[in-house]
Amino acid sequence: MDAARRKPPRNRRKMQSVTMSDVAGLANVSPSTVSLFLRKPEAVSATASQAISRAIDKLNYVPNLMAGGLAAASSRAVSILVPSVRNAFFAETVSSMQAALKKQRLQLILGHTEYDEHEEEELVRMALSWAPAAIVLTGLSHSAATRRLLANVTIPVIEIWELGGPQIDTAIGFHHDQVGVAVAEHLIQQGRRNLLFLGARMHQDRRAKQRCDGFLRAAKAAGVSAQVVEHPDTASAEIGSMLLVEALRLHPETDGIACSNDHIALGALFACERLKVAVPERLAVVGFGDLSFSAACNPPLTTIRPSGDLIGREAARLIEEHLGGEKLDGPRAIDTRFTLQHRRSS
Amino acid sequence: MDAARRKPPRNRRKMQSVTMSDVAGLANVSPSTVSLFLRKPEAVSATASQAISRAIDKLNYVPNLMAGGLAAASSRAVSILVPSVRNAFFAETVSSMQAALKKQRLQLILGHTEYDEHEEEELVRMALSWAPAAIVLTGLSHSAATRRLLANVTIPVIEIWELGGPQIDTAIGFHHDQVGVAVAEHLIQQGRRNLLFLGARMHQDRRAKQRCDGFLRAAKAAGVSAQVVEHPDTASAEIGSMLLVEALRLHPETDGIACSNDHIALGALFACERLKVAVPERLAVVGFGDLSFSAACNPPLTTIRPSGDLIGREAARLIEEHLGGEKLDGPRAIDTRFTLQHRRSS
DNA sequence: GTGAAAGCGCTAACAT
DNA sequence: ATGTTAGCGCTTTCAC
Numbered sequence: 122m123d124a125a126r127r128k129p130p131r132n133r134r135k136m137q138s139v140t141m142s143d144v145a146g147l148a149n150v151s152p153s154t155v156s157l158f159l160r161k162p163e164a165v166s167a168t169a170s171q172a173i174s175r176a177i178d179k180l181n182y183v184p185n186l187m188a189g190g191l192a193a194a195s196s197r198a199v200s201i202l203v204p205s206v207r208n209a210f211f212a213e214t215v216s217s218m219q220a221a222l223k224k225q226r227l228q229l230i231l232g233h234t235e236y237d238e239h240e241e242e243e244l245v246r247m248a249l250s251w252a253p254a255a256i257v258l259t260g261l262s263h264s265a266a267t268r269r270l271l272a273n274v275t276i277p278v279i280e281i282w283e284l285g286g287p288q289i290d291t292a293i294g295f296h297h298d299q300v301g302v303a304v305a306e307h308l309i310q311q312g313r314r315n316l317l318f319l320g321a322r323m324h325q326d327r328r329a330k331q332r333c334d335g336f337l338r339a340a341k342a343a344g345v346s347a348q349v350v351e352h353p354d355t356a357s358a359e360i361g362s363m364l365l366v367e368a369l370r371l372h373p374e375t376d377g378i379a380c381s382n383d384h385i386a387l388g389a390l391f392a393c394e395r396l397k398v399a400v401p402e403r404l405a406v407v408g409f410g411d412l413s414f415s416a417a418c419n420p421p422l423t424t425i426r427p428s429g430d431l432i433g434r435e436a437a438r439l440i441e442e443h444l445g446g447e448k449l450d451g452p453r454a455i456d457t458r459f460t461l462q463h464r465r466s467s
Numbered sequence: 468m469d470a471a472r473r474k475p476p477r478n479r480r481k482m483q484s485v486t487m488s489d490v491a492g493l494a495n496v497s498p499s500t501v502s503l504f505l506r507k508p509e510a511v512s513a514t515a516s517q518a519i520s521r522a523i524d525k526l527n528y529v530p531n532l533m534a535g536g537l538a539a540a541s542s543r544a545v546s547i548l549v550p551s552v553r554n555a556f557f558a559e560t561v562s563s564m565q566a567a568l569k570k571q572r573l574q575l576i577l578g579h580t581e582y583d584e585h586e587e588e589e590l591v592r593m594a595l596s597w598a599p600a601a602i603v604l605t606g607l608s609h610s611a612a613t614r615r616l617l618a619n620v621t622i623p624v625i626e627i628w629e630l631g632g633p634q635i636d637t638a639i640g641f642h643h644d645q646v647g648v649a650v651a652e653h654l655i656q657q658g659r660r661n662l663l664f665l666g667a668r669m670h671q672d673r674r675a676k677q678r679c680d681g682f683l684r685a686a687k688a689a690g691v692s693a694q695v696v697e698h699p700d701t702a703s704a705e706i707g708s709m710l711l712v713e714a715l716r717l718h719p720e721t722d723g724i725a726c727s728n729d730h731i732a733l734g735a736l737f738a739c740e741r742l743k744v745a746v747p748e749r750l751a752v753v754g755f756g757d758l759s760f761s762a763a764c765n766p767p768l769t770t771i772r773p774s775g776d777l778i779g780r781e782a783a784r785l786i787e788e789h790l791g792g793e794k795l796d797g798p799r800a801i802d803t804r805f806t807l808q809h810r811r812s813s
Numbered sequence: 814g815t816g817a818a819a820g821c822g823c824t825a826a827c828a829t
Numbered sequence: 830a831t832g833t834t835a836g837c838g839c840t841t842t843c844a845c
Contacts, residue, residue, distance in 0.1 A: 137598075142838080160840085165814070166814060186597050187536040188821090191534050194821065206552050231561070231574075247572065249529050250532040362763050391764055394765050419740050486821095537837045537839085538836080540824095
């Protein structure tokens, strides 16, 4: 019997204090019963369940998800990659998704791509290292290597915040060009004939670019003039103010403005106030995002309300449905739409 | 030799396509050499390194972090628990921390406590399940159970965004009551004698409460009157406007206002504009946060700039220093301070 | 309903 | 510098 004891025991490294075996021992059942209890409580007898519960409480047992994930070849983590959580839009989606996933005891592993496809690629690689239950990316444009990495994967891959391009798998979001169209049509309907788009960071933010393109297209279709004035940096009220001043200098006839987002729009409103440009009488202003200040400013801002939290909830729902299951049903597109909030600025 | 082959091989479940052994095989080295190469490349010969690199590229190998974490009894994950990433302050910290941790190939696992200690407790439990390299909490107040869970832990526990209370381990942040003091002293120095604090969600946001308390204390010390008008909901410009109207109704003599944060201050400025209350002539307004709009609004907002990104960077630095190492050196407090941005609203 | 046993893919002590 | 080996703590057959 002791023939197996050939060598002295090695110095083992520090390990987890309380394991499933400890719980099993205290509850007088086998480890596999404890495991079963943790995953499908209804499959375990009432007596055993009680004993196990008690043991877990007493020992203050915390299961080791890495061991579980390794054995099961899939973890209770969901990877989400967004440009930045500093951006209120993505913060909203991350937050609502997190809340929805909590019920399934799924944890979010967060990555910031900073609008960089290379960065995204690296993050996808790191994400896959965790054998996540699903992976969520922002937008539809990714590097070839990223696509290759994700092509062979057996978990749901969800792309959010963009629709209308080639998808890897399911996409949840809306058509940003349609946003541009809706804003242009709204302004034209309000009698505006000299339109202008105030853009920020459009060389990186594809979706802002799409809104701009839709705006220009709709204006052209209606036979109305439309200009673009833009800035390379991240949208902010400060840049919005600068852009407005510049826009009125270059195109003084402008009477209707669409903005990259509400930060830009807010800055534009501030500038109008300083320049004594009457909004909406002389100039109509429309934003994008319906941020927390948009209903409160002077005048209240007409804007597009995207469905950032709905996107998060839908993504979470999809992940739940496919938990442990395989890939999604194929490249489905879930359109969460957007609504125009008509307020006094237009 | 084949005596060990007693039973037929079982049906194994689907597993990882490419493993470290595959890489080792292709590179003609042992798996442990591959492991070593991945963790300490400088300890492996140039020849082997090359062969391994090539094999990894060729097979498109993605290491399994769960297996690694299990074997090493610690993972390359860092748990961070914040009230909500919708809050720009915490979004900033999360974002800067993420950027700093990337160099160490550490991933952030995010949790939202929603200002609820019970929620936090549950999240701490889930966080520990991942055997993270460190755990970061927001604030200094936690449930007794949370403290108990974290007392026996051998990884760095970092509390952020608050100083001045009992710490679990190292804390990084600043004294919020000192913010209140600084704002009160600033207003008094500007000749204001009827002060008022506009607060939001102070029953949950302890740090806002501390700022308010510091403000009142400093006013009292200077023999200046100070009132509080508050709202139970999350801070927003809309609530800021409401609060300002209410404040001037209840305390028309007010000439200096401190706000819970810049959202409230912005709403207050909007309301002043509508009411034709001259800022700063008739009323001085000071915010907290120096958010993206604060320098751009009318008039530009005097506010406190906290060091949200510095907090994130410092936390990341601390984690790096103690990677693999044990606990932190004890309850040290790192004061990241804050600065008053004096602008035209005061 | 419960238990025994065989790994999941990797790390780290140890030996060479 | 590299290989051998023994697990890390759990899940999942499979047999009872």
